[in-house]
Amino acid sequence: MTIAELQEEIVDEFSMFDDWMQRYEYMIELGKSLPLIQDQYKTEDHIIKGCQSKVWVHAELDTDKLVFTADSDAIITKGIIAILIRAFSNQKPQDIIDANTEFIDEIGLKEHLSPTRANGLVSMIKQLKLYAVAYQTQLN
């Protein structure tokens, strides 16, 4: 599936929920199922700055696609990163660079997260895109 299709799928899933409780419960579930980063990558170099909780992200090239793994010490943050990874992992770096992130608004995440937390979200997206840029340069 393309990034746009994956995002649409996520938006569809979230539209089934009536209230924030269900949305957050789902995010917590997603957090628990996040493909965990290997311990060797849980280092300072892999931490995303700008989040109140700790977030580690690692990226690896699988032929021509970029695979992300991540972890966080806070479960809601893990849920957020799980959503991002679902949309962006296993995609070509150039597609990740080109992808827009409006689906975050559509699933009601940005609106419900405070500026400090939203900054964390913005930092996460920026970091995923930075990885994509770095690997795209390698592929070129």
Add this chain to the structure above:
Amino acid sequence: MKDLGKDIQKIRKDFPILQRQVNGQTLVYLDNAATSQTPQQVIDVIVDYYHGYNANIHRGVHTLSQEATDAYEEARKKIQSHFSIGKPHEVIFTSGTTHSINMVANGFASLLKEGDEILVSAMEHHSNIVPWQMLCEKTGGTLKVIPMNENGELVMEEFHNLLSDKTKLVFCNHVSNALGTINPIEEIIDAAHNVGAAVLIDGAQAAPHIKADVQALNVDFYTASAHKMCGPTGVGMLYGKEEWLQKLPPYQGGGEMIAEVTFEKTTYADLPHKFEAGTPNICGGIAFGAALDYLNSIGMEAIAQYESDLLEYATEQLLSIEGLRIYGTAEDKTSVISFNIEGIHPYDIGTILDKLGIAVRTGHHCAQPIMDFYGIPGTVRASFSFYNTKEEVDVLVAGVKRARNMLL
């Protein structure tokens, strides 16, 4: 002494913000240690200032300027009286506690020499650590730390051991922002004076709950921020004993702080203007005075008693939640509860509580050394004010339980 419990609904009506809805719920504001809410009486004073007599002070010959000057100087006297300060010119208006502390740290740069020591407590806010580190870097002085124990109390034997004739300044908060511990500042001040050291006490967290008598304490410097005492942000005060304020050089150059300027030499203005360069936060200063009037109309003792009952109730209720641990269990503490639930990140609890309309603080509370001491990333901090109620404590407890069920 008034029993606030009876007047609580009337008091709550003074605070318009308490009526608002957050995420579809009535706001339960429990982040008072970060900033307190503002009563209508203070808001009115701010509005009146801009409606009626907004002008620059101390210089103008016109009526508005004189009215503004009078009101500003009247506010200084209110601060003087509230903290039992000897002379009005020992009250320096600042932008808040951080500014006050930097002013003293900067002043000491010309008084310290290599080998001199500064003692700070282990439970300081970052704003209380960084200026002293900078001062030590500049002067070759050494920063030493008064340790704390598991309850979040200072280890006083260690403090006494650290004191020596090298100690030039002791710096400690009256109340810890992260834990609520009330520190034994009388003992600290006396012991420091015995070795000839000056003492600066940060009263930012204490002032909303305890009325400090700086003359009885015999403290050299004391600070407070208006926004934690029902006043506006961006204004605070530094108390300094006259002899110390005379000794310290001015902090900033500019208007107000000079007596005479020629290109050869400038002579500085008298106290307090020597430390008040530029146009100050005039409205903020006046509103600070109004906030003190408001607190005193309720009565600081009645506030302390009411908050202490609230603290006791909230502690008891929160501890009934499985896996909940409170950090900071000092015998003497203000109405601040820092806690975590086993297996849950504080950020997650704070996020769910916000969805329920409950405002708490999560994180390291600008006191990372304390978090390192306990080996935790942060805490959830609920801090109560005299306008909070037991019903709000119940909402908090129910919210924490709900968050726990969702997150575990």
